[in-house]
Amino acid sequence: EPEVTQTPSHQVTQMGQEVILRCVPISNHLYFYWYRQILGQKVEFLVSFYNNEISEKSEIFDDQFSVERPDGSNFTLKIRSTKLEDSAMYFCASRDTSAEQFFGPGTRLTVL
Amino acid sequence: KNQVEQSPQSLIILEGKNCTLQCNYTVSPFSNLRWYKQDTGRGPVSLTIMTFSENTKSNGRYTATLDADTKQSSLHITASQLSDSASYICVVSARSSASKIIFGSGTRLSIRP
Numbered sequence: 001e002p003e004v005t006q007t008p009s010h011q012v013t014q015m016g017q018e019v020i021l022r023c024v025p026i027s028n029h030l031y032f033y034w035y036r037q038i039l040g041q042k043v044e045f046l047v048s049f050y051n052n053e054i055s056e057k058s059e060i061f062d063d064q065f066s067v068e069r070p071d072g073s074n075f076t077l078k079i080r081s082t083k084l085e086d087s088a089m090y091f092c093a094s095r096d097t098s099a100e101q102f103f104g105p106g107t108r109l110t111v112l
Numbered sequence: 113k114n115q116v117e118q119s120p121q122s123l124i125i126l127e128g129k130n131c132t133l134q135c136n137y138t139v140s141p142f143s144n145l146r147w148y149k150q151d152t153g154r155g156p157v158s159l160t161i162m163t164f165s166e167n168t169k170s171n172g173r174y175t176a177t178l179d180a181d182t183k184q185s186s187l188h189i190t191a192s193q194l195s196d197s198a199s200y201i202c203v204v205s206a207r208s209s210a211s212k213i214i215f216g217s218g219t220r221l222s223i224r225p
């Protein structure tokens with residue numbers, strides 16, 4: 001069964017460093033999303049991406065964040081200068097034309 | 113303000129018993145409501161999706177209901193199994209707006225043998 005994959009599973013970085021979180025959505029999906037979940041808190045929407053551009057983004061998704069689909073399979077989230085409060089699980093999700101989103105297993109980002 | 117509230121916050125039941133989880137929302141205009149199961153440290157897995165016109169949807173031992181008038185939903189789990197131990201998250205989406213995808217805090221369900 002096709003699934004969304006994410007790498008790495010755990011990323012540890014120093015404050016101020018840049019990180020890139022990678023996702024491979026399900027191959028025939030057209031809509032892509034990033035979410036984050038701070039430990040013990042709700043999942044929060046970050047950004048949606050369709051047709052090679054951002055369709056919507058939340059207030060959390062400030063200038064430190066960017067997304068890219070560098071090729072036909074990967075979908076990346078870049079954080080330019082990480083802060084302590086960026087520590088969270090980051091989930092990628094994708095969907096086709098239906099409403100059901102399929103989530104990846106997440107990347108745990110720890111900023112020291 | 114768009115909100116999704118779930119109750120109870122946590123629940124412990126014995127294996128084989130049934131349980132019902134609640135979700136109240138104020139998201140508008142309503143598009144769909146989804147229930148997800150999230151194991152600790154894993155991504156959410158979709159259980160059911162319901163649109164405005166659907167009152168009930170089942171997926172195996174999971175049955176979700178939706179009352180769009182009172183803006184309430186429930187998830188009923190029948191004959192619980194140890195593997196049902198997880199967080200169950202209610203997610204409500206607003207029509208034509210990806211940013212208005214509001215997650216509830218979840219109900220932490222523990223099944224005891």
